[in-house]
Amino acid sequence: MPIKTIIEPFRIKSVEPIRQTTREQRLKLLEAAGYNLFLIPSNDILIDLLTDSGTGAMSSEQWAAMMRGDESYAGSPSFQRFKDSVQSIMGFTHVIPTHQGRAAERILFSVMCKNGDVVPNNTHFDTTRANCEFTGAEALDLPIPEALKPARQHPFKGNMDTARLAQTIERVGTRRVPLVMLTVTNNSGGGQPVSLANIKAVKEICARHNIPLYIDACRFAENAYFIKLREPGYANKSPREIAQEMFRYADGCTMSAKKDGLANIGGFLCSNDDTVAQAEKNLLILTEGFPTYGGPAGRDLEAIAVGLNEARHEDYLQYRIVSTAYLGNHIAAAGVPIVQPPGGHAIYIDARAFLPHIPATEFPGVALAAELYVEGGIRSVEIGTLMFGKRDQNGVEHAGPMDLLRLAIPRRVYTQSHIDYVVEVILEVWRRREKICGLALTYQAPFLRHFTARFRRLA
Numbered sequence: 001m002p003i004k005t006i007i008e009p010f011r012i013k014s015v016e017p018i019r020q021t022t023r024e025q026r027l028k029l030l031e032a033a034g035y036n037l038f039l040i041p042s043n044d045i046l047i048d049l050l051t052d053s054g055t056g057a058m059s060s061e062q063w064a065a066m067m068r069g070d071e072s073y074a075g076s077p078s079f080q081r082f083k084d085s086v087q088s089i090m091g092f093t094h095v096i097p098t099h100q101g102r103a104a105e106r107i108l109f110s111v112m113c114k115n116g117d118v119v120p121n122n123t124h125f126d127t128t129r130a131n132c133e134f135t136g137a138e139a140l141d142l143p144i145p146e147a148l149k150p151a152r153q154h155p156f157k158g159n160m161d162t163a164r165l166a167q168t169i170e171r172v173g174t175r176r177v178p179l180v181m182l183t184v185t186n187n188s189g190g191g192q193p194v195s196l197a198n199i200k201a202v203k204e205i206c207a208r209h210n211i212p213l214y215i216d217a218c219r220f221a222e223n224a225y226f227i228k229l230r231e232p233g234y235a236n237k238s239p240r241e242i243a244q245e246m247f248r249y250a251d252g253c254t255m256s257a258k259k260d261g262l263a264n265i266g267g268f269l270c271s272n273d274d275t276v277a278q279a280e281k282n283l284l285i286l287t288e289g290f291p292t293y294g295g296p297a298g299r300d301l302e303a304i305a306v307g308l309n310e311a312r313h314e315d316y317l318q319y320r321i322v323s324t325a326y327l328g329n330h331i332a333a334a335g336v337p338i339v340q341p342p343g344g345h346a347i348y349i350d351a352r353a354f355l356p357h358i359p360a361t362e363f364p365g366v367a368l369a370a371e372l373y374v375e376g377g378i379r380s381v382e383i384g385t386l387m388f389g390k391r392d393q394n395g396v397e398h399a400g401p402m403d404l405l406r407l408a409i410p411r412r413v414y415t416q417s418h419i420d421y422v423v424e425v426i427l428e429v430w431r432r433r434e435k436i437c438g439l440a441l442t443y444q445a446p447f448l449r450h451f452t453a454r455f456r457r458l459a
């Protein structure tokens with residue numbers, strides 16, 4: 001009989017202690033932070049599922065590569081190794097390093113968008129939306145209808161609604177659509193993958209109108225593995241081959257290497273268009289750095305070069321996808337409503353269904369995040385009305401499309417017993433869910449308000 005248990009495909013060489021706090025301490029910390037877990041010091045967090053971005057553990061090969069880092073201002077061999085690694089998977093002509101994903105977005109949109117433009121995406125991530133809107137363009141989400149129904153099963157819930165894409169281009173006119181984006185996997189839509197069939201269909205529409213297609217590539221390797229598992233015709237292809245095919249349909253990409261680059265910092269912007277790339281490099285020099293380092297240090301470029309390759313190893317991807325699903329399946333089996341099927345990098349609890357007595361305008365996702373912290377020192381993040389809703393000039397709060405609570409799993413960091421602990425804490429909060437109350441927003445910043453918002457508990 002073949003062994004069925006899927007294990008962490010690594011052993012641990014260096015450990016980092018995590019600190020227990022008491023319930024009373026956590027209640028005080030939470031109140032001092034205005035019920036916003038971003039404002040709690042990480043020393044006071046036991047299990048940190050705030051994000052999978054930049055929080056992964058690097059391999060011994062990555063640490064070794066960092067020692068090779070060449071910190072020359074111009075023409076460093078570290079840049080060459082980084083560029084070769086990116087091009088071997090993504091194939092684009094121009095590879096522009098940035099300090100992280102949002103810097104790539106800012107440069108891309110600054111060069112390509114202007115006031116009145118429309119940029120369709122399956123779902124814009126928060127920084128993507130903010131950087132797009134900062135240029136005066138409209139960031140338009142076109143997910144398939146199934147994506148907005150958390151309990152609905154669908155193998156590729158991250159797909160874009162291609163009929164609506166075609167209608168949008170028809171309605172606003174080609175000249176107002178400078179680019180189309182596809183986010184793989186769709187983070188804000190539940191970490192759900194996009195199929196190759198959908199990438200091809202989106203590309204066909206774009207090509208008909210001569211509009212470039214860009215991929216937000218943060219989790220390209222996880223997306224490629226889902227294609228291998230779920231899309232007919234790809235079972236015998238390697239994640240690398242599938243990723244190469246995904247990028248063949250695109251004209252460029254933005255990437256936060258803090259995800260499937262398995263690095264703690266870094267990102268890049270790619271393009272096949274010489275004119276666009278030149279304008280991007282000019283802007284890069286203004287705010288990020290010379291085009292052969294662009295923000296990260298030479299050693300960070302080395303870590304990314306190795307990480308991009310490790311992220312597409314099949315044993316790593318199998319462990320990654322199966323261990324994330326382990327958390328989702330265990331809480332769902334006890335009745336906790338989650339976005340189905342489990343995503344690649346995170347489990348999303350449907351906070352509206354978990355706390356149906358709390359209206360969306362009283363932030364059920366933020367309230368649930370606070371309770372998981374009080375119960376067990378777990379940090380998670382709301383992806384809902386705080387992140388995507390809006391308060392109008394009259395002070396009226398408008399709900400976001402869903403209220404989700406994201407439990408993002410850092411790469412290669414937590415073991416199965418950590419996740420068993422998380423399951424136990426969530427189920428304890430689930431048992432006392434009727435006693436949880438909503439929150440009122442007392443402070444918000446003009447952009448990306450979720451990072452610094454403050455709340456008070458409603459009686």
Ligand SMILES: Cc1ncc(COP(=O)(O)O)c(C=O)c1O
Binds near residue numbers: 187218257258
């Ligand atoms: C889909 C997606 N796009 C862009 C970004 C922005 O990347 P960064 O945090 O490196 O700026 C993120 C970060 O979480 C993301 O998930």
